[in-house]
Each structure stands twice: as structure tokens, then as C-alpha cells.
Amino acid sequence: MLMAIGAIIAGLILLVWSADNFVEGSATTASHFGMPPLLIGMVVVGFGTSAPEMAVSALAASQGNPGLALGNAYGSNITNIALILGITALLAPIAVHSQVMRKELPILILVTGFAGWQLWDGDLSRMDAIGLMLAFVVLIGWSIYQGLRQPDDALAKEMTEEVNAMPVRKAILWLVFGLLLLIISSRILVWGAVDLATTFGISDLVIGLTIVAVGTSLPELASSIIAARKGEHDLALGNILGSNLFNTLAVVGIAGLIAPMPVASEVLTRDFPVMAALTLVLFAMCYGFRGPGRVNRFEGSALLLAFVAYTVYLLAFSGA
16 A cells, blocks of 8 residues: 555655646747747647646556546546635736637536437447547647637747747657656556555546546646746636646546546546536636636636535445
8 A cells, every 4th residue: 555655645746846847848849849838828738738647547548447538537627626716816816818718618517418418328439439539620620720820829929928938859758758757647647546546445437536536636836826927817717728728638548548438427427527617617718708708716716616525426426
């Protein structure tokens, strides 16, 4: 048991550190090769901050732990909205000015609905996974179109200020080194999580929804808090939106391509509805029907309380 806990802690620390360096290296490399700042913010950073979830879920699927794979993806989405946005808004209320963000919010709702429809029969087949990946490709294409069409968006301005001016060789080195460490740390984390779940008789789904989901979402927490405290509100929200889109489509899609899997009834009756409800709440708060969207401290507190209530409920019925 102590080895499993140590593996989880070490895996999470390595995962967060490697993800941070992977994001920094990939964003700087993309900037050196002339990629527009808006595209870096929407595609490169979105991919980089979701890289831990991708690595963990892919490895869990390949090792026959479907609950851990799905729990990590959907638990990360719940964590991003309820915990990360909640904490960020408590520290610095978030105002949304980016027109691209306002377009991504309804897309996230559509993507969530599409993912729910794919899972409704209680099985994530390889065809379902292909559908998710095709939707992901369409989303990336749309992001590229938006990045080229609206180069002066508020998110692009904030991203320009964030990209580090390190030499291209160093950026590529951090990209490759960060990716390798992501894979190694994911393997350590998955082993520890599965072993801990077996020891305590907890389902790997619950472990994925709690410990692993929070751990793999730490890069988003750090980047969102830093962005909000700098007044880069669109970047703070963009981290969360981009990560949730990647998790819902690419993370689950890759896991399903590796190993088609049954979907536990709890996912359909408990976890997915919570994720969908929080996505609708996020839209209502941030879309801005009469001006810029805004998440104030009261709303941030409500999101945080929702996360605590959901987590307590999960742990109270962890044998499920």
C-alpha cells in the first residue's frame, strides 16, 4: 500500500512537471515556426494541458482498466469546471471578452451531447471512438480557421504575452523531454492507482474520478490561476474550455481506439450527468448574453461547493 501511495505521489509530481515543460516547449516551438498566437492558445496549449489525461487514459485502456480511463477523462472535466474555475474565480473574478471563447462555449455543449449519445448503449465501441476522433479533427480544423480569421482576438493578445522567448533548440528539447517524462510518469501513476484501488476495494472508476482526475488537472489549475491573477481572463477560461474539449473527444476517443470498453452504469447515471450539468452552468455564466460573460466570487464559491459535494458523495459510496 505504501508503495502504491508513493507511486501515485511521485507519478503526479512528475506528470505535472513534465506537462508544464511540454506545454512551454511546444508553445514556444510553434511560435518560432510562425503559428498565430490564437492557434497556439486554442490548439497547442489545449493539447499540452490535456496530455496527462491522454497518456493516463491510453495506458489504462491498454492495461484493461476502462473505469480508470473514462473516470480520468470525465473526472478531469468536472474538476476543471467546478474546482479549477471555482478557485480561480474566488481569487480573481473572471470576465470573458474573447469572441472565440463565446463560440467555443456552445460547441462544448454540442460535443458533450454527442459524447453522451455515443455512450448511451453502455458500450464504447471502436466505431464510437472513431466518431469521437472525427469530431476532434473537425474541431481542430475549425480552430485553425478561427485562428487565421481572427488574429486580433482578445485571447490572441493574451497568448502573445505568455509565449516565452527561449531558443528554438531548447524549446524542442523541452518538448521531447517533457513528452518522454509524461509517458514514464503516467505508467507510474496508473500502476499506483490500480494497486491502491485493489487494496481498498475501491473501483478504478472512483480512483480515476478523484485522485487521478485532480492530479492530471493540476497543470490547468496552475495556468488558470496565474492567468487570472495577471488579468488574462480569456486565457484562464481558454485553458479550461480547451482541456474539456480535448478530454471529451480525444482522450476518450484514443482510449476507445486502443481498447473498446464497457461503460459502467454509474458513468451514465451519475458522472456524465454531473459533467453535462456543469457544462451548462459554465455556458450560462460565461457566454455573456448582455455583454461580457463573468464568473464572480459567489459563483466561484458555488462551483467549489458543488465539487466538494460530488467528491464526498463519490467517496461515501466508493464501493460502487
